[in-house]
Amino acid sequence: MSDDPAFARLAGLFDVGLLKDARVLVAGCGSGGSQVALQLAMSGIRDFTLLDNDELEIENVIRHACGRRYLGQRKVGAVADLILDRNPAAAITELDVDLMSAPDLDDQIAASSVVVLATDNDQTRYLVNQKCVELETPFVTGRVFTRGIGGEVFAYNPGVTGCLACLEGVLERTTLRQGIREIDLVDEDVREKMYGMEIAEIKDSPGLNIDIAFITCFHTRLVLDTIARGLPERPKFLPPLEHNYFVWGNRPIPPFSKHFELQKIALKPQEGCLICGPASHE
Numbered sequence: 001m002s003d004d005p006a007f008a009r010l011a012g013l014f015d016v017g018l019l020k021d022a023r024v025l026v027a028g029c030g031s032g033g034s035q036v037a038l039q040l041a042m043s044g045i046r047d048f049t050l051l052d053n054d055e056l057e058i059e060n061v062i063r064h065a066c067g068r069r070y071l072g073q074r075k076v077g078a079v080a081d082l083i084l085d086r087n088p089a090a091a092i093t094e095l096d097v098d099l100m101s102a103p104d105l106d107d108q109i110a111a112s113s114v115v116v117l118a119t120d121n122d123q124t125r126y127l128v129n130q131k132c133v134e135l136e137t138p139f140v141t142g143r144v145f146t147r148g149i150g151g152e153v154f155a156y157n158p159g160v161t162g163c164l165a166c167l168e169g170v171l172e173r174t175t176l177r178q179g180i181r182e183i184d185l186v187d188e189d190v191r192e193k194m195y196g197m198e199i200a201e202i203k204d205s206p207g208l209n210i211d212i213a214f215i216t217c218f219h220t221r222l223v224l225d226t227i228a229r230g231l232p233e234r235p236k237f238l239p240p241l242e243h244n245y246f247v248w249g250n251r252p253i254p255p256f257s258k259h260f261e262l263q264k265i266a267l268k269p270q271e272g273c274l275i276c277g278p279a280s281h282e
């Protein structure tokens, strides 16, 4: 049990003490990562490692969990302060480093119950995917699609689910994410046709905080599910999720046809996967 009265009202849902040994590595403390970290702290998670090497700027304030009082501060320190405000007993390690060159990334991942993968580029996402496969550490990643029209959340569970590379292979053969393109990957003509906007304008308008909040709630729920899977006793309030990849549509903008549209799959390991399949062990 937790002896902090702030968490007393969670007692009817689950024994917060069950979560006390869960260690969460938050890779990326931007708008998504900061909100997931805060939601986890409010769910009783207390052991965090925060990794990011950016500072909070004025443009971040409308979407980041941290507001104006943290302007100019490092994001890891600002998010740590928010977590401590909810739970002064939280243990937080701040890693103000670039993920691609973080010297002890392997050790950090190996020591974590789960990685919250909330970076905003594929290079870091695939590096963490590969390390988590090698080190058999679960991760959960989420991202918001351009202009906040929706987003996706994916949980990797070693030996049970496919990895991020498996997912991309499967998505190429389905219509789940059809029409969604990372804006940086399309050429100018396509972009013009799809959005009628210049890239700077698109990058500056990734949706409202509420658009992101739907995704961070799914993201947090999948992290809690992942932690619960590793516990000796699963909290009754958190029955296991049947699916590990969710695509959520906020608005009826292609590829979504209606408001609040949810698609989901249970992704199994893909035999031919070069990262997690049999070939990767040879």
Ligand SMILES: [Zn+2]
Binding pocket: 162, 163, 164, 165, 166, 167, 269, 270, 273, 274, 275, 276, 277
């Ligand atoms: Zn794979």
